[in-house]
Amino acid sequence: MKRMILLSICLLSCLLSTGCGSTYTLKDGYYKAETSEYDHGWKEFVSVCIMEGRIVSVEYNAKNTAGFIKSWDIAYMRNMNPIAGTYPNYYTRNYGSQLMEKQSAGQIDAISGASSSAGKFKKLADAVLKQAEKGDTKIAVVEVGE
Numbered sequence: 001m002k003r004m005i006l007l008s009i010c011l012l013s014c015l016l017s018t019g020c021g022s023t024y025t026l027k028d029g030y031y032k033a034e035t036s037e038y039d040h041g042w043k044e045f046v047s048v049c050i051m052e053g054r055i056v057s058v059e060y061n062a063k064n065t066a067g068f069i070k071s072w073d074i075a076y077m078r079n080m081n082p083i084a085g086t087y088p089n090y091y092t093r094n095y096g097s098q099l100m101e102k103q104s105a106g107q108i109d110a111i112s113g114a115s116s117s118a119g120k121f122k123k124l125a126d127a128v129l130k131q132a133e134k135g136d137t138k139i140a141v142v143e144v145g146e
Contacts, residue, residue: 026050027135033128035120036141042070044117044144046124048099050132055103058096060121062088084113095121105129120144 027050034045042062049057062070070076071089081087091114098108105125110118127140 026053026055026129026132028052029132029135029137031128031131031137031140033124033131033140033142035124036143038065039144041065044120044124046096046121046128048125048128048132055100055129058099058125060092060096060099060124080113086111086113088117091117095125099125 030047030049032045032047035043037043041064043064044062045060047059048055064070071092073088077087077089091111094111095108095118099105099121102108105122108118108122108125123142123144127142131138131140
């Protein structure tokens with residue numbers, strides 16, 4: 001009985017350490033996906049770095065036509081936080097951390113106040129991981145719609 005419990009614990013540990021059965025076989029490199037159009041003045045993007053078949057860094061953000069990054073916009077944060085209870089610098093980092101932890105786009109938990117961004121992030125993350133699976137370093141352009 002003890003042996004069976006120990007074997008179960010080992011098996012569970014192996015599953016957890018391999019990303020819970022991630023559906024992707026990723027090729028090392030840098031990959032990016034971005035939305036096809038600007039939405040309310042912002043074009044969202046996700047960039048990942050893959051090393052030894054695993055996501056080791058993620059950047060999720062948005063840029064305006066001048067290239068200014070949304071999470072750097074203090075005025076935007078001050079306006080959004082009291083209304084939505086979150087702001088771009090928080091939710092972009094949170095979604096990126098979840099992707100690195102879970103190694104899968106489908107398991108991202110939405111943050112209240114940023115659920116629209118969660119949907120866009122999942123689509124962008126899925127597209128960038130498909131690029132990484134093929135080893136295709138061209139920027140993936142994603143239609144996200146509302």
